Amino acid sequence: MINRQEQNSADGSIAVQANGSVTITKYGLDMAEVKELTEIFLDKHLPALRAEAEATARKHTKDFIDEFVKKLAEPNTVTPEAFAKPDSQACFSSALLSSAEKGDQIDLKLLASMVVARLGSDSDPLLKLVYEESISVIPRLTKQHIAFLTFILFTKHISINNPTPETLERYATKLFPLISPGFQLSTANKEYLCSKGVLILNLVADADTLLSNYQQNIPNFPMSELELNIQMPSISAIVKNYRSDSVPTCFLTASGKLVALSALETILGKLDMSIWIS
Template sequence: MLGDKQEQLADTGSTAIQAGRDVHYHGLSVTEVRELCILFLRNNFPELREEARRTAEEHVKSFANALEQKLVNDAASIVLEKFREPDVQAAINDAVQASARKGAAANTNILSTLISERVAKGSNDYKDMVLSEAVHVVPKLTGRQIALLSFVHFVRSMVYRGLPHINELERVGRAAFTFSSPGFGLSESQKQHLQYAGAASVNNILGGDIFDIQRQEYEYFAIADGATFKAELSTNAPSYLRLLEQFTTDNLFAVSLTSVGQAIALANISNFLGKLDYTIWLK
């Protein structure tokens, strides 16, 4: 949890924004962001009929607004010079094309989050490559598929350290429901599509006891075995129990996220839980 004061350092030769309680974004203006997006639109769709052009421009303006707001919200971590990078502009171009074609169905909130992270500090070549590829993949997925990626990442790759009691997992479980539940009960066909899109691999032979695995992840609760861990959740954290039961019901051991799938999951989760450090997983 960040306190009231934040300090942002940038590499030599870069400009970063520092912020206290109030964030003021002094980078690209709203007009400049919109003009860049509309320019990409017109370069890629020069011969649209008038009605289609108007619809596409409305879609792109909506995306530009979402991107601008995301940049404002993340201003403390933005490195402005990254907007000059061809790869960043190519990622924005990919997002614009998808938004023009599909509107909100292109998952524009996830696209804007990924682009904001792409121009943030603390990057490395690998992370930048994964984020750019994720921008290309997101429009190929449904909102429910993105929820499933988020669900799998949360259960398999995120652990809360130092909770005073197992009942604190109830709060965690309730928060996770907000971004995970749309992915519950996803069909086998939609899971296989995740593999086609490059966000995950699917192997239905895989399995396991998620309760024992989670018990080991939360070993500091000193619970003897998976069955006891499940019983403790039933009493103290029923929402978290429901998540793990659904994970088992949907056989989500079969779904393994690629780095691109992880980036998409992190973008979605961060829109609910707050900004995450992607480099914990993308390194």
């Protein structure tokens, strides 16, 4: 079970797939039209830049478009009609401008993936709005910020059905490179995340129960910190930083969840975002 949604999974599997069937249609956007739109956009926004700055901005946008086209080439639910809508093109233009301004500071692959996902969620009004909000904030988040949001998501919003110490450690190890850069995030950075609308801090909130929950709900889970460190080093590091980073006082907003989920997709594959955003 994940985030209070009922799903069926085999023992030891992480319940992240969508319920029921996933509708996949072959993408039908005319990429010539997309590239033409890009050129019109660049011609409008770049003239004020000096030549060297314009060249850098164009390179950044090309890198973004390359990632965007790669993502569109994968199975998705994007339709030409969805892309033709004004709000969809505004979202695309916003991402394009962000890539031009900060292309070397942004995870362009993640940004492109979220834009494609936004185009594919055109029939879900809430998810569409949350995607638009998340896409607007991504260029203003560092990799450490995204890692911290993903750290919160993993510890507070994802559970494994019928877990064992071995399966929990396996998934923690798989996700550790994505999560660990977020360890030891400063208070100022957390406050910054709050200002961007992806995090809420409540200093008198939840108690630190992560370790006790594992010990009570997972058979044969190590009962001492020494055993935990030896047998489950990834979970041991996560438990320690969950405490030292005051994660119990941190709560993700809908946009924060979507950013973290989009990051998780890079490792776990396609997720049904409506499970968390509904």
